[in-house]
Amino acid sequence: EPEVTQTPSHQVTQMGQEVILRCVPISNHLYFYWYRQILGQKVEFLVSFYNNEISEKSEIFDDQFSVERPDGSNFTLKIRSTKLEDSAMYFCASSEDRNTEAFFGQGTRLTVV
């Protein structure tokens, strides 16, 4: 069964460093997303991406965040200068269309120290 894969599963980084989280969405899906979940809190939308551009982004998704689809299969989230409060589980998701099921990856646990 097709699935969304994310790497790495866990990343530890020092405050101020740049991190890139990687995702391979399901191959025939056209919409891609990043969400995050701070420990003990609910899942929060960050950004959606369609046709090689951002469709929608939340207030959380400020200038330190960027997304890219560098080739036909990968979808990345870059955090330019990490802060302690960026520590969270980051989920990538994809869907065929904006109103169909969204399938999530297993997540990358980011720890900023």
Added chain:
Amino acid sequence: SQQGEEDPQALSIQEGENATMNCSYKTSINNLQWYRQNSGRGLVHLILIRSNEREKHSGRLRVTLDTSKKSSSLLITASRAADTASYFCATSSYYNQGGKLIFGQGTELSVKP
């Protein structure tokens, strides 16, 4: 703002019993999706119900949607210990263009053997 909120926050039942979780939201939706999350793991898609549907079944899962009350319920019949997880509803706004989902706080279900 549109928001899915579940109740109860926590539910503890015996194996074999039914579990019912409720979700309320505030604005017009296109669809509502239910997810399961095992502790510290990824989000598993369970079921999607569209705004023009009232009930949907998938195996032991039954989801209802009442758009007049802006609420949905997830029923798990004949629960098993393996159903122990957090369950989230997520709504897709009628107005959103990018496929964004708004998640609720979740219901923590514990099924005791």
